[in-house]
Amino acid sequence: MKKLEQLYEGKAKKVFATDDPNVVIVDYKDDATAFNGEKKGTIVGKGVINNKMTNHLMGKLEAAGIPTHYIQQLSDRETAVKKVSIVPLEVIVRNISAGSFAKRYGVEEGIPFAEPTFELSYKNDGLGDPLLNDSHALALGLATKEEIALIRDYALRINALLKGFMKEIGIDLVDFKLEFGKTADGTIVLADEISPDTCRLWDEKTHEKLDKDRFRRDLGGAEEAYEEVMRRLMGEQ
Ligand code: TMP
Ligand code: ASP
Secondary structure, eight states: OOOOEEEEEOOEEEEEEESSTTHHHHHEEEEEEEEETTTEEEEHHHHHHHHHHHHHHHHHHTTTTOSSSSSESSSSSSEEOOOOOEEEEEEEEEEEEOOHHHHHHTTOOTTTEEEEEEEEEEEEGGGOOOEEHHHHHTTSSSHHHHHHHHHHHHHHHHHHHHHHHHHHEEEEEEEEEEEEEOTOOOOEEEESSSTTTTTTEEEETOOOBBTTTHHHHTTTTTHHHHHHHHHHHHHHO
């Protein structure tokens, strides 16, 4: 497979065309941003970890029956994925209060929920990714009713699976963000990444944060936290 011109550069990844119109190559960067790009920095080695971790987890999700965009890892930072058009929704599932949920509803962080929550934001940096509900997403034509129902079903199944994978390595899955895409034939598949950039991961015993909150909140030790998650999940690389 040949890597051709760059199609897109996001905050954490670049996307390249290939000689196959249905395949693109994702290239993971070490760049870290927070607060809609206002805070910028670098987490050295993050791109390699996020690439390998995403592929590992998407492989496990595929094996459990969740369709994903994953095709094949090409190098430490590069992966071939199915070309999709991204559904402009950020899909967030939460198991424990934290982040914007705690802030918005005035509760402390760390309260476990009886049932996971499911929320949608409009993926639109210009507007700051505003929270919306199903009827808003329909009104804006972001997805159909059937697509939203399928995305919700996948997101909750993915939560149950990821929670289990993390528990095996002594980590509580607090919350995470997913993005879905549509392939040329209209199939909805899991896209983007699953990494410490997009999940809150707390050590189950010490409650130490092993995710991007170390960068967002200037806690230090972001590199070490990403490496720790990687080591627990995949062993020494
Ligand atoms: P939040 O509490 O800030 O809404 O974040 C919920 C989850 O979504 C958390 O695990 C981090 C992830 N997330 C992203 O992946 N990208 C984003 O732009 C934001 C705001 C959150
Ligand atoms: N994606 C967010 C940003 O723009 C960062 C975050 O994960 O909080 O900069």
